[in-house]
Amino acid sequence: MRSRDFLTIEGASREELREVISLARAHADGRLSRPLDGKTVCLAFFESSTRTAVSFELAARRCGADVISLSEKGSSISKGESLIDTVVTLDRLGADALVLRHPSAGASALAARYTDAAVINAGDGCGQHPTQALLDLYALSEAVGGFDELEGRRVAISGDILHSRVARSVIPAFRAAGMEVAIVAPLTLLPQETGAWNVPILDSVDEALEWGAETLYLLRLQNERMNGSSPRVPSVGEYARFYGVARRHLRDGLLVMHPGPVNRGVEIAGDVVLDGASLVPDQVAAGISVRSAVLTLATGAAHEVAA
Amino acid sequence: MSPELVIRNAHVLDPSIGLDRVTDVRLTDGRVAEIGDGLRGTRELDADGLHLFPGFVDVHAHWRTPGREDEETIASGSAAAAAGGFTGVVMMPNTDPVVDKPVIVSGLVRRIEQESRVRAYVSAALHAGLEGKRLTEMRLLKEAGAFCVSDDGLGTASAGVLRNGMLYARSAELPVILHCEDHTLATGVVHDGVAAALAGIPGSPASAEDAATATALILAAETGAKVHITHVSTALSAALVAFFKSWADVTGDTTPHHLTLTDDLVGTLEGMYRVNPPLRPDDDRRGVGDALRDGVLDFVATDHAPHASEEKELPLEEAAPGFLGHETAFAALYSELVLGGVMPLSRLVEAMACAPGRWMGEGAGTLAAGAPADLTLVDLSEEWTVGRENLFSQSANSPYTGRRLTGRVVGTIVGGELIHDRTGARFGVRA
Numbered sequence: 215m216r217s218r219d220f221l222t223i224e225g226a227s228r229e230e231l232r233e234v235i236s237l238a239r240a241h242a243d244g245r246l247s248r249p250l251d252g253k254t255v256c257l258a259f260f261e262s263s264t265r266t267a268v269s270f271e272l273a274a275r276r277c278g279a280d281v282i283s284l285s286e287k288g289s290s291i292s293k294g295e296s297l298i299d300t301v302v303t304l305d306r307l308g309a310d311a312l313v314l315r316h317p318s319a320g321a322s323a324l325a326a327r328y329t330d331a332a333v334i335n336a337g338d339g340c341g342q343h344p345t346q347a348l349l350d351l352y353a354l355s356e357a358v359g360g361f362d363e364l365e366g367r368r369v370a371i372s373g374d375i376l377h378s379r380v381a382r383s384v385i386p387a388f389r390a391a392g393m394e395v396a397i398v399a400p401l402t403l404l405p406q407e408t409g410a411w412n413v414p415i416l417d418s419v420d421e422a423l424e425w426g427a428e429t430l431y432l433l434r435l436q437n438e439r440m441n442g443s444s445p446r447v448p449s450v451g452e453y454a455r456f457y458g459v460a461r462r463h464l465r466d467g468l469l470v471m472h473p474g475p476v477n478r479g480v481e482i483a484g485d486v487v488l489d490g491a492s493l494v495p496d497q498v499a500a501g502i503s504v505r506s507a508v509l510t511l512a513t514g515a516a517h518e519v520a521a
Numbered sequence: 522m523s524p525e526l527v528i529r530n531a532h533v534l535d536p537s538i539g540l541d542r543v544t545d546v547r548l549t550d551g552r553v554a555e556i557g558d559g560l561r562g563t564r565e566l567d568a569d570g571l572h573l574f575p576g577f578v579d580v581h582a583h584w585r586t587p588g589r590e591d592e593e594t595i596a597s598g599s600a601a602a603a604a605g606g607f608t609g610v611v612m613m614p615n616t617d618p619v620v621d622k623p624v625i626v627s628g629l630v631r632r633i634e635q636e637s638r639v640r641a642y643v644s645a646a647l648h649a650g651l652e653g654k655r656l657t658e659m660r661l662l663k664e665a666g667a668f669c670v671s672d673d674g675l676g677t678a679s680a681g682v683l684r685n686g687m688l689y690a691r692s693a694e695l696p697v698i699l700h701c702e703d704h705t706l707a708t709g710v711v712h713d714g715v716a717a718a719l720a721g722i723p724g725s726p727a728s729a730e731d732a733a734t735a736t737a738l739i740l741a742a743e744t745g746a747k748v749h750i751t752h753v754s755t756a757l758s759a760a761l762v763a764f765f766k767s768w769a770d771v772t773g774d775t776t777p778h779h780l781t782l783t784d785d786l787v788g789t790l791e792g793m794y795r796v797n798p799p800l801r802p803d804d805d806r807r808g809v810g811d812a813l814r815d816g817v818l819d820f821v822a823t824d825h826a827p828h829a830s831e832e833k834e835l836p837l838e839e840a841a842p843g844f845l846g847h848e849t850a851f852a853a854l855y856s857e858l859v860l861g862g863v864m865p866l867s868r869l870v871e872a873m874a875c876a877p878g879r880w881m882g883e884g885a886g887t888l889a890a891g892a893p894a895d896l897t898l899v900d901l902s903e904e905w906t907v908g909r910e911n912l913f914s915q916s917a918n919s920p921y922t923g924r925r926l927t928g929r930v931v932g933t934i935v936g937g938e939l940i941h942d943r944t945g946a947r948f949g950v951r952a
Contacts, residue, residue: 401688402656406743417692444681445656448649448689452658 237507248278256309269501305329332512347387349504365392370422372398373433402446432481527562531573537875537887548894551936576608576895578877581822588617593827599637600913603941605847606897606930614646615674621646623665630666642668659693671698687746696747701733712799716787734758741769754798756808763817774822792840814864820876827916845919852926898932
């Protein structure tokens, strides 16, 4: 059975997304028992990560896989071994799935050319972070009453689109699920070609609500966007005022999402992060079921279970 | 509401509505009500023998407030502007402190309401402290009343910061006024020409302006920002602005002093003549004049820059750069460019009123019915000698001091009110 890579959300169909979401639901309900028994999952993190690494590792272990974890520190990665050589080594050690986090876009696709193991992109530079988008779809589906309820709903994504692999994943994911997407950002946090996704560009969260956003998806603002050689945002105060969500924005039915970690008082006001409108804890919780589903699909174990 | 005023028998010249003849103008409720022959009203001003133009607009002035009120205040700066026929002025942000916070802008707006004779607008800084490192809170600055943003006085060293500044200004829907100067090239104090060479004064090459102008124009084209290049002083920079007109939302201005004076004055070794960008050779002076005549440079801005005498009565290398500009602008340009045959009076009026007014918006720079009643009355026949005793500015650093000029503003009307009045001068009444 050939393994299946998860490199990008770009190009994923509604049916493919539904398959992952329903399998994640099955994992959450405990309907699958150790589907990865006898499989080896390698986690290779060339860039630091907390929640993604932990949630992949938990998912793999709960599914019964043997887990090998390589991080930048204390491995041959820190000795300067190239990406390709690390991938080939893990391949020859018998990995069935390779979960890869890397600071450069395209690293996962490159890795996939050097191994028969399923490559799962756990975030590559400003490129893609497909499992984040899948867990977001899962958490949102649960909140609105099912995957099919996403159809026609409006989501506004606010913040640093330019440097965000999350944005590059959730935009196609939300659209494939039938949602209408708008972007909220100053031009300094957008690509030169602002029409790249062909979605409306709005000036503020207030404007997003006028547009009819039912979900606000906030992105993390990196501190270095305010300083350094390429300042793009003037201040926390101005950013929070126009591109962040505050209590005054909350209204019936409005949902607030964020991939974490949240800058309280920047993207989301401190009194909103854990408000009832916030899906942030649900997003984290969705990580394990969704990544279990992805690992099961990637290694072909889902088919074996179904058979 | 100001009462009605009918100005009779003035030679009304307004290229924006194609008017150039002796007629009457009725101002009602602070707006231009009608223009036509034989108008009468309860309050009349006989302007026989005078010219009447749309009020001049100056997008570049340093009123030194806050921080150097010994050199100029909003009251004195606006009195000087009014004396020069200017009804609208943009205040530059390189004050002490720099105008880079919303609270400073709102404070200035409040003071303008109380202290300014003319319509004054605040330009906030493009980057914090004008240090070229952090962007300013342009959206909050706009809410506080900022009209535009600028890096005037210093320029922006990093093209990357300038590009982000333009993009962010576009998001904030603010125009950007740019001072184009490359400090790695601008290491001298005067233009690097014959006069500097003979005098032994360190010169800055024209490329200091031209290279920075080219960079700014390229970035304007790419970012789509509304960019105005101020104090263009070289023929090459003017040509660059012309080239980029079809690529970018860009305009340019030049100053009365770059249109009328040259770096020959460096030979005097007097600190008075230090200015930035520096006075250029005659080829550049004529080049920017032709560019202004042809509309390649859209309008005139004075870069009115008052300085205390202790900052100007120094060797050139130690003097502060800058000239007074408001009060002599029209007379200097009328004497040099119109009487000198470079351009017709109508183009000068367009360059001092209509074109900068259009750039400002708000109905400025035109006498079209319904426009704000901002007008300038001028006596084209009056000759006068520039001197401290007849300047309203709190400073005295006019490069025209002692010069005899032709043409003088005799009345300035803002919102229908005569806020500068020398109409009695013909009858021996002192203003």
